[in-house]
Amino acid sequence: MNSxxxxxxxxRKSQIAHLRHGFGFSLIELLVVVxxxxxxxxxxxxxxxxxxxxxxxxxxxxxxxxGAALTNFYGGSLTTTNxxxxxxxxxxxxxxxxxxxxxxxxxxxxxxxxxxxxxLNTIRPITIPVDSTLQGRNLDTPxxxxxxxxxxxxxxxxxxxxxxxxxTATNASIFILTPSSxxxxxxxxxxxxxxxxxxxxxxxxxxxxxxxxxxxxTDSYDVFYPSSSGTLPFNPLVVAFERSVRSVTVESATIDxxxxxxxxxxxFIWWPxxxxxxxxxxxxxxxxxxxxxxxxxxxxxxxxxxFVVPMFPPL
Numbered sequence: 001m002n003s004x005x006x007x008x009x010x011x012r013k014s015q016i017a018h019l020r021h022g023f024g025f026s027l028i029e030l031l032v033v034v035x036x037x038x039x040x041x042x043x044x045x046x047x048x049x050x051x052x053x054x055x056x057x058x059x060x061x062x063x064x065x066x067g068a069a070l071t072n073f074y075g076g077s078l079t080t081t082n083x084x085x086x087x088x089x090x091x092x093x094x095x096x097x098x099x100x101x102x103x104x105x106x107x108x109x110x111x112x113x114x115x116x117x118x119x120l121n122t123i124r125p126i127t128i129p130v131d132s133t134l135q136g137r138n139l140d141t142p143x144x145x146x147x148x149x150x151x152x153x154x155x156x157x158x159x160x161x162x163x164x165x166x167x168t169a170t171n172a173s174i175f176i177l178t179p180s181s182x183x184x185x186x187x188x189x190x191x192x193x194x195x196x197x198x199x200x201x202x203x204x205x206x207x208x209x210x211x212x213x214x215x216x217x218t219d220s221y222d223v224f225y226p227s228s229s230g231t232l233p234f235n236p237l238v239v240a241f242e243r244s245v246r247s248v249t250v251e252s253a254t255i256d257x258x259x260x261x262x263x264x265x266x267x268f269i270w271w272p273x274x275x276x277x278x279x280x281x282x283x284x285x286x287x288x289x290x291x292x293x294x295x296x297x298x299x300x301x302x303x304x305x306x307f308v309v310p311m312f313p314p315l
Contacts, residue, residue, distance in 0.1 A: 060085045064224050065201040072120045073195065073210055074217055083206060083224040084274070091274035094221040095305060098209055099271075101219050102307075105190050105211075109313045111136060111177040113145040114238040114267050115160040116169030121193050123149070123156045123173075124212040128186040136186070137312065140265050142167075142240050145175070164251075165258040166236040166295035171195045174269070189213070194237055194271060196279070203227045205279050207234075207272035223274035232281040232298045239268040239296050240311075253289040260292060264310060268296060271305035 064083045071077060084091050106112065129152045139145045143162055150157040161169045174192040181187075190213045197206045208222035241261040250256065272279060284298035299306075 062202070062224075064199055064204075064206055066197055066199060066206050069120055069195065069197050069206075072122070073193070073208060074220070081206075081222075083222060086223045086225045086274055086279070087277050088223050088274045091221055091223045095209070095271070095274055098211065098219050098221050099305060101211060102192060105176045106309060106313055108178055108189060109176045110179045111139070111186075111312050112267070112309055113139070113175045113177070113311070114142055114167070114240065114269065114309075115146055115149075115173050115175070116142075116163050116167030116238060117160050117171050117173060118169050119159060119171070120195075121159060121171070121173045121191075123153060123159060124191040124215045125153065125188055126214050127180070127188060128152050130184060130186055132183040140311065141242055142238075163240075164242075164255050165240060166254070167238045167240075168236065170233070170235065172237040172269075190218075196234060196272065199224075207274075207279060209271050221274065223272065225272075225279040232284060234270070234272060234279045234299075234302065236296055236299070237270055241266050241268070241292075254295055257290050257292045258295060264312070266311055267307075267309045269307040269309055270299050270303055271307075273303035273305050276303060 061082055061084045063080050065080045066073075067079050070079050070081055128149065130148065134148075139148060141164070143164060146156075146160050146162060149160070160173070161167070163169070172194045174194075176189045176191070178187045178189040190211055193208075193210045193212070195206075195208050195210075197208070198204075199206050204224055204226040206222065206224050208220060210220040211218050239258065242259045242265055244259050244262050281298055281302055285293075285300065287294040287297050
């Protein structure tokens with residue numbers, strides 16, 4: 001019995017050798033590990049050097065002369081701003097903040113109207129006077145809202161352009177309305193202005209999206225795109241899909257093809273993407289004029305800031 005117990009307490013030499021071999025590394029194993037670690041470190045250093053050398057533009061900035069438009073955008077008297085050059089991931093993060101704010105505003109909206117314009121916007125009201133007999137749902141196109149705005153605020157008539165389907169204007173404004181306590185006015189929660197401003201010093205495009213509440217600037221993002229070899233402008237910014245019931249009236253192929261909104265009109269909206277290398281595009285797919293995509297074929301894959309927005313969110 002004692003010999004059995006002693007054998008259990010005292011490991012044999014073969015057992016000790018086995019334990020040592022199980023918890024150690026051979027010279028060959030150590031050499032392999034060191035070689036792998038060296039390869040990983042070398043690859044990391046080379047990758048970092050590549051990023052530093054090729055991505056310097058992502059962190060570059062410079063003074064951009066935007067002109068009087070800068071005062072219209074943000075107030076003050078400056079005409080030059082220090083803008084980040086595209087691609088800018090920092091401004092892309094800021095754009096995400098503005099996007100979240102936009103989605104939050106849409107969740108409170110009773111109606112959304114997107115208007116096109118080629119100049120600057122000075123119409124950012126708190127309320128819009130209307131006739132007490134007006135049925136808001138009859139404003140089922142951007143053009144109907146533009147005409148109402150022109151009658152209520154005559155100064156807007158020279159700012160916003162008429163359009164059906166795809167807006168060909170270079171800039172856009174989005175009016176977000178909320179329920180009003182009064183029958184004689186619309187309440188405006190916020191106005192978003194999308195502006196693509198050409199510049200000559202330096203040459204390029206200063207792109208910006210701004211939010212105004214009560215006529216006061218609250219949020220924005222911007223980025224500067226130096227001139228590139230692209231040929232297609234960043235357009236359309238907005239496409240309005242009208243009620244399909246209107247398709248009984250034959251107008252034109254490009255308008256009739258966008259009457260797809262089964263009693264619920266909506267928009268496609270594109271914002272410039274600060275993470276994109278260029279604002280322009282070289283080519284676009286070809287579609288028939290009877291295909292809805294014909295109106296916005298050039299916008300595919302150009303920005304991650306794309307929205308599908310109902311004209312009347314509560315419906």
